Amino acid sequence: MIYRESGQFASSYAKDMRMFPLLQDRWAFGALLVFAFVVIPLIANDYWLSSILTLFLIYSLSAIGLNILTGFCGQLSLGHAAFMAVGAYASYNFAVRLHTPVLVNFLLAGFVAAAVGLLFGLPSLRIKGFYLAVATLAAQFTIEWVLVSFNWFAGGSMLGAIDTPPMNIMGWDVSSNLDKYLLTLSVVVVLAIVAKNLGRSEVGRSWRAIRDLDVAAEIMGIRLFPYKLLAFMVSSFYAGVAGALYAFCYLGSLEVTAFELAVSFRLLGMIIIGGLGTILGSFLGAGFIVLLPILISQAIVFLHISGASDFLANAELMIFGGLIILFLIVEPYGLARLWQTIKEKLRLWPFPY
Amino acid sequence: MQATGKTLRVLLALALTAGLMLAAGCEKDPQQSSAEADTGPDVADNEQFIPILIYRTGPFAPGGSGIGGGYEDYLVLLNERDGGINGVKLVFEECETAYNTDRGVECYERLKNKGAKGAPVFHPLSTGITYALIDRATRDKIPIISLGYGRTDASDGTVFPYIFPLITNYWSQNTAKIRYIAQTEGGEDKLKGMKIVNLHLKHPYGQETIPVLNKMAEMYGFEVTHLPVPWPGIDQKSLWLQIKKIKPDWVINRNWGISCTVPLREAARIDFPRNRVLGVWWCGSEEDVVPAGDAATGYVTTNFHGVGKDYPVIQDILEHVYGQMKGNISPTRVGSVFYNRGVIHGIVTTEAIRLAQSKYGNRAIGGTEMQWALENLDITEARLIELGAGGLMAPLKTSWRDHEGGGLVRMQQWDGTKWVPLGGWIKPDAELVHGMIKESSAKYAREKGITPRTKPEDGI
Numbered sequence: 001m002i003y004r005e006s007g008q009f010a011s012s013y014a015k016d017m018r019m020f021p022l023l024q025d026r027w028a029f030g031a032l033l034v035f036a037f038v039v040i041p042l043i044a045n046d047y048w049l050s051s052i053l054t055l056f057l058i059y060s061l062s063a064i065g066l067n068i069l070t071g072f073c074g075q076l077s078l079g080h081a082a083f084m085a086v087g088a089y090a091s092y093n094f095a096v097r098l099h100t101p102v103l104v105n106f107l108l109a110g111f112v113a114a115a116v117g118l119l120f121g122l123p124s125l126r127i128k129g130f131y132l133a134v135a136t137l138a139a140q141f142t143i144e145w146v147l148v149s150f151n152w153f154a155g156g157s158m159l160g161a162i163d164t165p166p167m168n169i170m171g172w173d174v175s176s177n178l179d180k181y182l183l184t185l186s187v188v189v190v191l192a193i194v195a196k197n198l199g200r201s202e203v204g205r206s207w208r209a210i211r212d213l214d215v216a217a218e219i220m221g222i223r224l225f226p227y228k229l230l231a232f233m234v235s236s237f238y239a240g241v242a243g244a245l246y247a248f249c250y251l252g253s254l255e256v257t258a259f260e261l262a263v264s265f266r267l268l269g270m271i272i273i274g275g276l277g278t279i280l281g282s283f284l285g286a287g288f289i290v291l292l293p294i295l296i297s298q299a300i301v302f303l304h305i306s307g308a309s310d311f312l313a314n315a316e317l318m319i320f321g322g323l324i325i326l327f328l329i330v331e332p333y334g335l336a337r338l339w340q341t342i343k344e345k346l347r348l349w350p351f352p353y
Numbered sequence: 354m355q356a357t358g359k360t361l362r363v364l365l366a367l368a369l370t371a372g373l374m375l376a377a378g379c380e381k382d383p384q385q386s387s388a389e390a391d392t393g394p395d396v397a398d399n400e401q402f403i404p405i406l407i408y409r410t411g412p413f414a415p416g417g418s419g420i421g422g423g424y425e426d427y428l429v430l431l432n433e434r435d436g437g438i439n440g441v442k443l444v445f446e447e448c449e450t451a452y453n454t455d456r457g458v459e460c461y462e463r464l465k466n467k468g469a470k471g472a473p474v475f476h477p478l479s480t481g482i483t484y485a486l487i488d489r490a491t492r493d494k495i496p497i498i499s500l501g502y503g504r505t506d507a508s509d510g511t512v513f514p515y516i517f518p519l520i521t522n523y524w525s526q527n528t529a530k531i532r533y534i535a536q537t538e539g540g541e542d543k544l545k546g547m548k549i550v551n552l553h554l555k556h557p558y559g560q561e562t563i564p565v566l567n568k569m570a571e572m573y574g575f576e577v578t579h580l581p582v583p584w585p586g587i588d589q590k591s592l593w594l595q596i597k598k599i600k601p602d603w604v605i606n607r608n609w610g611i612s613c614t615v616p617l618r619e620a621a622r623i624d625f626p627r628n629r630v631l632g633v634w635w636c637g638s639e640e641d642v643v644p645a646g647d648a649a650t651g652y653v654t655t656n657f658h659g660v661g662k663d664y665p666v667i668q669d670i671l672e673h674v675y676g677q678m679k680g681n682i683s684p685t686r687v688g689s690v691f692y693n694r695g696v697i698h699g700i701v702t703t704e705a706i707r708l709a710q711s712k713y714g715n716r717a718i719g720g721t722e723m724q725w726a727l728e729n730l731d732i733t734e735a736r737l738i739e740l741g742a743g744g745l746m747a748p749l750k751t752s753w754r755d756h757e758g759g760g761l762v763r764m765q766q767w768d769g770t771k772w773v774p775l776g777g778w779i780k781p782d783a784e785l786v787h788g789m790i791k792e793s794s795a796k797y798a799r800e801k802g803i804t805p806r807t808k809p810e811d812g813i
Contacts, residue, residue, distance in 0.1 A: 050489070051462035055455055096800055148555055155800070158564045158793050159505060160557035161484055163800050251454070252488030253504075255557040257481055258454055294459055297449060309681065310418065313409040313449040 003346040019196060036185055041178055050177035056290050057181075057188045058245045063270040063282035064195050065238025070268070071277035072199055073231035074211030075124050076132055079139030080239055081263035085256055086113040086143060087240025088247035089153050092162040095248075096155055102167045102174070102248070106187065109244040110237040116143070117236025124228050128214070140261055147256045163253045180249040187245060191238060196279045198234065207231055208277070273327060275334025284335035288327075293320050401438065401706060401717045402468025403428060403445040406460050406477055411451040413610055415640040416691055417478055421447070422682030423695020424476065424702075426674050429681070430666075431703060433673040438707055439715040444468070450482060457482030458489070465495055470719030473706065474498055474727075476698055480558055483516075491515045494813070495720035496727050500698055501634060501657055505561060506793035508757040508786075510728065511805040513794065514813060515720075517727050519701055520749060521657050521760045523633075524565045524789060525781035527605075529762035530631050530655060531569050532779055534603055545574040550596055552589075552616060553607040555581040562607060565789060572785075586612025593619040606632040606654075613641040614649075621648035628653055628766065638690035642767045650769040655762050658697045658746045660772040662688035665741030666696065690772065697746050704732055704740075721813060728753045728809065747778050753809040760786075 003024050010016035020026045044053065066080045091109035094100045100108065120139040124132050147153050154162050167174040167183075174183050198204055206227045209217035218224055247254055266289055274285020296316045305312065331338045345352065405425060408417030428443045437443055446467065448460035457477055465472045474496045477483045483503035490497045491514065498517045499507075505524050507516035521529075534549070535541045551566055553559035563579055570577040578599055580592050586608055593616070596604060604625065606616050613636035620630055628651040632641070637654030645652075662668065667688055675684050686692050709718040709726035718726070732749040751758035760783060764775035798805055 047462045047466075051459040055458075145555070148557060148560065151560075155796070157796065158789065159561055161504070163797050165800050166802050251458075251485045253484045254454075255481060255484060257557060258485075290455075293456070298463075301446075309407075309447055310409040313407075313451075316449065317410060 003343065003349075005347075017200075019193070019200070033189070036189075037182070041182065044181075046177050049181045052291065052294065054177070054181050054184050054250055056286055057184045058242050058250060059267070059270065059290050060283045060286040061188045061191060061245065062239050062242035063267055063274065063286045064192060064279060065235045065242065066267050067271045067274075067277065067279070067282045068195060068198070068207075068238065069231050069235035071271055071275075071281070072204060072211065073207040073228065074214075075121075075228065075231060076129065077136040077139075077235070078133050078261075078264050078268065079120065079136040079143070080235075080267045081259040081261070082140045082143035083113045083117055083236040083239035084243030084246060084263070085147060085259035086116050086236070087243030088254065088259070089147055089162060089243075089256075090240065091244035092164055092247060093153065093155070095165050102169050102183075106241050106244045106248075110240040113240025113243065114233040114237040117232045117239075118229055121229050121232025121236075124232065125225060137261075140264055144256055144260070159255075161253055161255050162247065164248045164251075167248060174249075184245050184249045187241065191241065192279055192283075195238070199277075199279065203227070203230065211277075269324075271334075273324065273334055275336025278334070278336040280339060281334050281336030284339070288335065292323065296320060399440070399716060400442045400444045400469070402470075402472060403443055403702070404460075404464035404467065404472045404475055405445050405447045406450050406457060406475060406479075406482065407447050408450050408452045408478065410449065411453070413452045415638070416635070417450075417452065418682055419638070419686060419689060419691025420478055420695040420698060422680075422686070423692040424698040425681040425695075426670050426687075426692075427666075427696045427699025428703070429674045429679050430670050431699075433677060433679065434669060438703055439710055441710070441715060441717060443703070450477075450479065452479050452481075454479070454481040454485050458485050461486055461489065465493055469717040470722075471495065473709075473718045473720060473723040474702055476500065476702070477503070480504070487513070487516055493720065494724065496724045498698075498701065498727070500701065501694070506790045506797060508755065509790050509794035509805075510752070510754050510756040511794075511807075512798045512803055513756065514753075514806060514811075515724060517751070517756045519727075519751070519756070519758055520697075520746070521762055521781070522757055522786075523561050524786045525757065525760040525783070526633065526655050526762055527562045527565050528569065528782035528785060529760075529779045530605060531566075531573070531575075532782070533631070533655075533764055533776075535573075536776070536779075538602075541573060547575040547603070548599060548601040549575055549577045550599060550601040550604045551577055551579045551607065552582060552592065552596070552604055553579060554586060554609060554612055555583050556609075558609065559607055565786070566605075568785060568789070569782075582608060582612055584612075585610065586615060589615045589619055593623055593625075596625065597623045602629065604630045606630050606636050608633070609635050614645050617642065617645035617649045617652055621645075627651035631655070637765060637772070639772075640689075640691070647769065649767050652767045653764055653775060654767075656690070656765050656772075657762055658693055659744050659774065660688070660690050660693055660765060664743075664745045666700075666745065667693070669741060670696070693745065696742075700740060700742055700746065701730075701732075701749070704736075705730055724813060727751060728756070730758060753806070 005022055008023055020029055062084055066077060069075050069077050087109040090112035091105045094105045094108050120136060123135040127135060148160060151157055151160055154160050174180060206222045209222055210224060210227055214224055270285035270289045271282060273288050275281025293316055296319050300312055405421055407421030408414055425445060428445055431437060432443055446464060448464055450457040450460050457479060461475060472495055476498050477486055480502050483497060483499045486497050496515050496517055498519055500519050501521060503518045505522040507513040507518050508522055535544055566577050580595060582589055582592060620627055630652055632654030634654060634656050637656055642649035642652060671687060674680050705723060705726040706718050708730060709722045713722050728751055730749060730751045734748050737743050747759055747761035749758045760781045761778040762781060763778050765772040766775045
């Protein structure tokens with residue numbers, strides 16, 4: 001009834017190629033932005049801003065990066081967290097050694113991570129599938145090893161930890177939880193829009209062709225070499241920026257263990273549950289993996305469910321595991337697909353056939 | 354539409370299962386009912402709220418549940434035996450971190466404003482979470498105590514007003530280890546030309562002691578070889594082959610979790626004397642040595658507290674807490690290394706609350722008040738005996754400059770069935786450690802743009 005495209009005609013190519021062809025979607029997107037930029041700062045308290053929303057956005061950004069590589073281009077990676085580590089350490093070094101402005105810093109962190117990603121993407125030209133996954137696992141171990149072994153990367157710290165300096169963007173002192181949330185949100189929104197459009201561009205179509213069948217793509221004239229490497233670079237760029245945000249806007253002081261292998265797996269879980277090859281899925285998946293366990297443990301407290309504390313601690317894991325299985329059974333293509341289905345149903349509502 | 358019906362049915366079935374699982378959990382296990390169940394998290398003004406970050410799940414659960422359980426039991430003991438602290442009941446709430454930094458941060462944010470005055474203090478029980486909380490806790494003015502772990506250079510109170518690595522840190526510990534070696538060998542001059550292997554986890558925590566050992570090697574003229582153990586350290590065969598070649602006089606075992614146990618078996622294989630393997634205190638619990646069996650007999654580790662049930666305070670816990678079925682872990686673990694470490698957490702925390710009450714009145718204590726108390730803490734030997742903890746821990750005296758407050762370490766040896774204390778308290782080389790802490794904390798202050806405090810009231 002409300003959600004349908006009848007009466008909306010694209011009268012120019014530019015209009016036809018819009019990110020959201022439907023008026024309703026554009027309104028919804030605008031409303032979402034207003035909600036995130038205006039309403040949330042008004043209603044959210046410190047707890048939400050500092051421990052949930054910022055973290056959720058950072059993981060979403062990193063998941064978008066992994067989704068570009070795995071979801072768009074079909075290259076499995078088990079070392080995504082390591083590229084976050086590269087970004088975090090790079091941004092720290094730029095900030096402390098060269099005193100570059102914060103935003104430039106994040107950008108440079110992304111480029112350094114992209115360069116490292118390029119290096120570890122090279123094997124993808126020869127191997128694929130599970131074999132490539134193992135090769136990217138090497139990225140995880142190598143990068144962790146390098147960062148632990150040479151404490152030059154941690155500014156010569158005897159403790160191997162990095163401490164991010166205070167941030168200031170053209171007079172805006174980014175110190176409160178709200179400031180950090182807004183900074184993270186701005187970076188994430190810009191990069192998410194870029195990713196969305198990248199996916200719709202020629203590059204994105206080439207990636208998809210490679211994902212679906214690389215031999216066919218090659219026959220059609222898509223050169224695998226540059227496109228696969230580009231996917232690795234863009235993906236690592238996103239991870240790098242996410243890592244920099246994680247260090248600067250979320251933790252403040254950290255060791256390389258914050259980016260351990262388990263984080264790589266969690267990121268992979270996010271895109272699988274959220275939906276491979278979609279930007280929306282990256283957000284939904286990050287929400288699922290980051291927010292749901294907290295929600296479950298809060299619910300246990302809120303409902304005053306009492307019992308042996310070690311049982312309650314484990315109950316959270318059991319419920320969470322059960323929900324993952326449930327969602328994958330109900331919708332193997334991820335939460336984004338569920339949203340797609342809802343939209344299709346909405347078009348027919350209230351007269352489904 | 355049929356598909357939706359099916360989905361609904363599956364959803365309902367799952368909700369039912371989850372409900373049943375939780376209902377099963379509601380049946381109270383008589384051994385493990387928690388005090389929080391009785392009081393609930395809503396706290397009145399004459400009740401002291403205490404947040405508990407704990408990990409009962411995950412690979413390091415033995416440490417988390419043991420320390421957390423001992424800490425909680427001590428709080429319950431004060432409630433049951435003394436009616437709280439000066440009539441102020443202690444109320445605590447657990448939050449499961451699973452040793453995960455993000456979850457630790459969430460737990461901190463969740464609990465920091467609870468209670469009449471907010472949370473007075475946090476024990477993160479994880480180095481990663483400690484790091485993550487430094488910025489936040491300093492801004493929120495809530496002290497963080499990291500007892501025997503965490504950020505070593507935070508011992509410098511002038512740069513870290515709200516972080517308290519109390520009792521002792523890793524650098525102090527290693528100077529004490531070298532002193533123990535000197536004692537055993539018969540004098541510091543005997544260290545000259547000695548070969549020591551530092552078998553450490555390839556991990557920031559494992560590498561932290563390399564600089565201090567290098568410095569001491571220079572001072573005393575011994576030779577130190579750092580052998581990194583790749584995480585998680587299940588296979589250390591090639592390293593021990595190397596140790597066999599080096600023929601060291603001592604091996605320092607600086608690992609965590611499973612990687613603590615492996616060296617004992619490997620040492621037995623190459624017949625390296627176990628009483629010359631010196632473990633860090635995180636490699637010195639029953640959980641670390643029991644799996645190694647006979648291979649562990651004679652193994653020596655550092656510790657900063659006593660072990661066993663032969664202390665009046667532990668006996669009181671057995672009587673007043675477990676006797677009332679109010680314990681927080683399995684009674685068989687009472688008196689173990691991790692458990693007693695948890696009791697120490699309780700003693701330090703509640704003594705600080707007591708001190709704060711003597712200044713601010715007998716009511717709930719908030720973060721800044723607790724910060725003052727922690728900087729003026731003086732737990733004497735006499736007070737420890739009063740608490741029934743004489744010999745359980747060393748006396749502790751902090752100041753606004755020194756957030757470590759003692760640094761005394763003692764050795765313990767595994768006799769095959771239990772830990773036996775080895776000699777008295779050993780004083781670390783405070784001078785050497787102090788210099789290094791100053792150097793490291795100055796770097797932190799520079800990078801964070803912090804002006805170090807010049808008097809106790811600064812920046813509080």
